[in-house]
Amino acid sequence: MRLSQIRDFLAVVESGGIRAAARKLGVSQPAVTRSVRGLEAELHVRLLQRTPTGAVPTDSGRAFVARARAAQAELRKAEEEIDPLGHAAGSVAFGVSPTSAMMVPEAIARFRQQFPETRIRIAEGLPQALIPMVRDQTLEFAICRRALVKLDSGLAFRPLLRNDFAVVVRRDHPLEDARSLAQLVDASWISLLPADAGDSPFDSAFSAAGLSVPKQVIQCESYNTAIGLIAKTDMLGFLARQLLADSILGDFLREIRVSEPLPSFSVGLFTRTGTPLTQVAQAMAREIIAVARARARSAPPPGTTPE
Numbered sequence: 001m002r003l004s005q006i007r008d009f010l011a012v013v014e015s016g017g018i019r020a021a022a023r024k025l026g027v028s029q030p031a032v033t034r035s036v037r038g039l040e041a042e043l044h045v046r047l048l049q050r051t052p053t054g055a056v057p058t059d060s061g062r063a064f065v066a067r068a069r070a071a072q073a074e075l076r077k078a079e080e081e082i083d084p085l086g087h088a089a090g091s092v093a094f095g096v097s098p099t100s101a102m103m104v105p106e107a108i109a110r111f112r113q114q115f116p117e118t119r120i121r122i123a124e125g126l127p128q129a130l131i132p133m134v135r136d137q138t139l140e141f142a143i144c145r146r147a148l149v150k151l152d153s154g155l156a157f158r159p160l161l162r163n164d165f166a167v168v169v170r171r172d173h174p175l176e177d178a179r180s181l182a183q184l185v186d187a188s189w190i191s192l193l194p195a196d197a198g199d200s201p202f203d204s205a206f207s208a209a210g211l212s213v214p215k216q217v218i219q220c221e222s223y224n225t226a227i228g229l230i231a232k233t234d235m236l237g238f239l240a241r242q243l244l245a246d247s248i249l250g251d252f253l254r255e256i257r258v259s260e261p262l263p264s265f266s267v268g269l270f271t272r273t274g275t276p277l278t279q280v281a282q283a284m285a286r287e288i289i290a291v292a293r294a295r296a297r298s299a300p301p302p303g304t305t306p307e
Contacts, residue, residue: 001043003071004035005035005039008021008032008035008039009036009039009048009068012032012048045058045060046061069138090280091120091121092118092119092284093120094122094141094143094281094284095125095130095134095139095144096122096123097124097127098223098240098243099240099267100143100145100292101124102243103143103288103292107290107291111284111287115280120284123139127144134270134272137272140284141269141271141281143268143270144268145267146266146268157268158268159268160269160288160292160293160296161295162264162266162296165238165241166241166244166262167181167184167236167262168237168244168254169253170232170254173236175187176254176256179257179258180258182209184258185206186216188216189202189214189216189235189236190236191220192220192223192237193221201265208260218235230253240265267292
C-alpha cells in the first residue's frame, strides 16, 4: 500500500468523483482510477461504488476512510516535525466549545510570540461535534465540556477547570426576579443538548429539586441560535456562568439567581491516546492550559455576575 494510493482514494471521497479528484490532484483520470483499483486489489475489497453522479464509498470504504485520514494526518505531522523550519511554520487545528472559547484569545496571543508563522485553524462547536473530529484526527485536540461524552480507549481527557451552570434570560424578562426553579417550570426553555443526550444537567437540576422537568423545551445544537433566542424572546436557558462575566453576553443577558444548587461541569483537553501532538500543537495546548489554570485560580464565587 502506497501513500499515493491513500491520497488518491481520499481525494475521490472528498471530491465526489474520479474526475473531480484528478482535477484536484493535477493528474489524469486514468491515473486516479488505476491507483484506487490497485488499493482495492491489495485490500481485497471494493472501496468505492461508482454511480451516475460520481463515486461514493462502500461500507468497507467508509470504514477505511477514518484510518486513511488518520494515516494522512500522521504523515503531515511527521513532515512538519522534521521540517528544518518547523519551529517557525507548521500548522495546528483544534476545537473549542462555547464554554471554553473565552480562553482562546489570550492563549493565541501568547502562542504567536513563539510561532508567528504557524497556520492556525480553530473549529468551534458543541462537544458532540468536536470529539469525533479529535478521534479521526481532523483536529489535534479540543477544549470543551466533559459531559455526556463516553471516552473510549482512543481518547484521553485532562480536566482544566470547573464552571457552574446558570439560568439566563434577556434583560427585563418578566421572570428576572424569580428565586426558585419552581417559578420557572412553566416557562419556555432552550437546551443546547441533543434530545437523546440522556441525563442532562437541565433535567437533573429540576429532578434534584423534586420538580417536573419543563415540557416547553426547544432542543438547539447551535450556540449562536440559542443565544439569539434567549436574547430576543422570553425563553430561558442554561449557560456557563463565567460566560456572563467574560463576554459581551453580560451586556444583554441576566442570571436568574435561584436558591437551588445548579450542576457544575469540567472543562478540559481532549486528545487521542497513543498519538503525540506535534511541536506546535503541544505549544498551543500549553498556552491554553496556562490560561485555564489562571482562570481557575481567579474564578468568581458561585452566584456572582457583573451588574
